[in-house]
Amino acid sequence: MSASTRPAPTTRLLRPARALPSAPRRPDRSRSQRKLSRAGWLMVTPAVAHIGLWTALPVLATFALSLTDYNIFDAPRWIGIDNYIQIWNDPTFRLATWNTVVYTFWTVPVSMAIAMVIAVALNQNLWLRTWYRTAFFLPQVTATVAIAMVWLWIYNPQQGLLNAALSVIGIPGQAWLANPDWSLWAVILVGAWQGIGIKMLIYIAALQNVDNSLYEAASVDGASVVRKFFAITLPMLKPATFFVLVISIIGAFQVFDQIYVLTDGGPANATTMMTYEVYRSAFQNFQMGLASAQSVCLFAFLLVMTLISRRATRGDDE
């Protein structure tokens, strides 16, 4: 295109426009920005109010109550860090904390590993795949109380399924929930089993986003199934793994229902957990201040565990 054919007038028109001093237009833009800003605030206000009222305020109240002696009947009385000192010196809460850590340590990685294997298997073109997926997810949508009742029967020393199965192969039965050597493991097994469904679902969703061409390329290069799993599947599932790890740790630290139904924290506090101690302090012993302090400890544990898991998986926002 020659210079003479260029749309000079347009250029000329634009140039002066660009050259115009911006100062006179600032008020218009500022007004518009303010309008946008106001609209934005207006739109987020319900969410902010909701979070403030139902999350931030109770959290702040919990922190405040943790520094008081509050027995529900009388007004809270400021006692500083006495509740925290009591928790520190309480062997039952120390045992509950240890039990919670042990429970988390075993239920989270075990159920994550099983869930990942199942997810990979159910991501193939299997016969009755949907049925299997539903079956594995079923414990997640069934009430924990109902599940715990079934496990109560399974663990029954006399008529239970587990001892009956063991007797077939000549292994003597156990009082799974009454023996302190076994009771925590019995609860861990239920927790690991129940947690598989949701983890499997997340992994299946993540697997479906993995590009098939990666596997095709690896096949062309002669990679084995195991090699493909460790070189492609596992790295591609990293964001999902981080997410699953965090929600699993939080879920494990908040285990309550199955303890409540299966063991009541017994025998001799062998299966008590941090949440169960919070419940006992609040609703059995009427020590709301102490229960709040225990909740703060639980919150601190969760925060630390989340940060550790983020560091361990080098999780990011991807």
Next chain:
Amino acid sequence: MTASGATRRHVALRYSALGTAAVLALALSACSAEEGSATEDSDTVSGDITLLTPIYEGAAGQRLLEDELLPQFYEQYPDVTVTVDYTNFARLNEKLTTGVVSGLVPDVMMMGVGWVEAFADKGVLANLSESGISVADLEKSTTPEIVQAGVWEGDVYGVPIMLDARFGVARMDLLREAGYDAPPSTWAELVEMAEALTVRSDSGSLERAGFDVLSLDARQMYETMLFSSGGTLFNDDNTAPAFNSDEGIEALESVVDLIHTSKVEDTGFSSTKETVNPLINGRAAMGIAHNNLWTQTLEAAPELLPELEPFLIPGDAPGMFVGGTLATMSKGSEHPAAAQALLEFLASPGPALAANEQRGNIPALTELLDSDYAQGNRLVQFSMENLDVAKREGGPSEWLGLRGEIAPAIESALLAQKTPKQALDDLADLFTSKMGG
């Protein structure tokens, strides 16, 4: 019982309840005319009130309350509406806690023995003495052992409806098979019989416990043993624990020895979560049981009823554990007259008898001890005959915050994690610190 018999009984109960409630209302109106209570004419008693109850449990209990009892109440108080909140004793604390915190305390609440002290002390319950219900009056009509459970600092805060007791029960058919014709009368005899009645398979697994101590809540089991040893939970003025006395330690040692030395029952053989009591299905020959074992047996295996023989746990002093259920009223009720009317109605003979029958418990009203139900229930009769040696739990106002600590301590001794003395001493230290000692 025939259908017509049942109908006659219901009609009789109905008139009895209405009559008693009317008499109570009249009596109270003579005592007090100033407060808004059931003392007013039933036409003026009105309002929507709530009832929190751990009794009338299950479908049968709900039917009894809603289909039989409340309709009778509405006949007398047509302007009152009752909303019922069902729970059980294990969950009652939660309901009451959330109610107190939220300021929504139910108008009428059923509570267990040991509960009234805490709620009365903190001003949650209405002082019924101010409405004309005196300790002396209650003791005229009610088993005295349970009246004190509803009294705090000399005033009445709870009106007893039923009692429940724990004592020894033997399966006489199993005892006869082993050559015994009566339950044990000494502890040594109990141990000897329990050992003889214990049945194990060739592999050593327990098939029948000689003496079952695990089907009952560990706290109540220990308290039964403690009271039979002549021990008490607290000192006379309820200011310090007393269960780690020699008697208390001996009581726990006896149970521990039964499991670890005599091996008459294995840990885990039974539990509070068992759906069928081992005395009913023959998995235990003797044991500590609740009086409602009779009702359970009546439903599950009525042919065994003649074989159930109750006995006091032989110890240094005859003793028996007794609990109960009391009707209380919220101090902050917006309709105190309606609430008190309901309280009096539920504690009156007809409704109280029906509630006791449904639950298999012991009527608190002495006049009901001659009823067909009480006379036909061997375990209720036995409980009544031995109420003079019965002891109840509770005492200090901190009891509700203390009682949950007992079971883990007893379990730690049963599991041999601690010696009985260590377990009870540690528990006593914990109690002392919580009681501000």
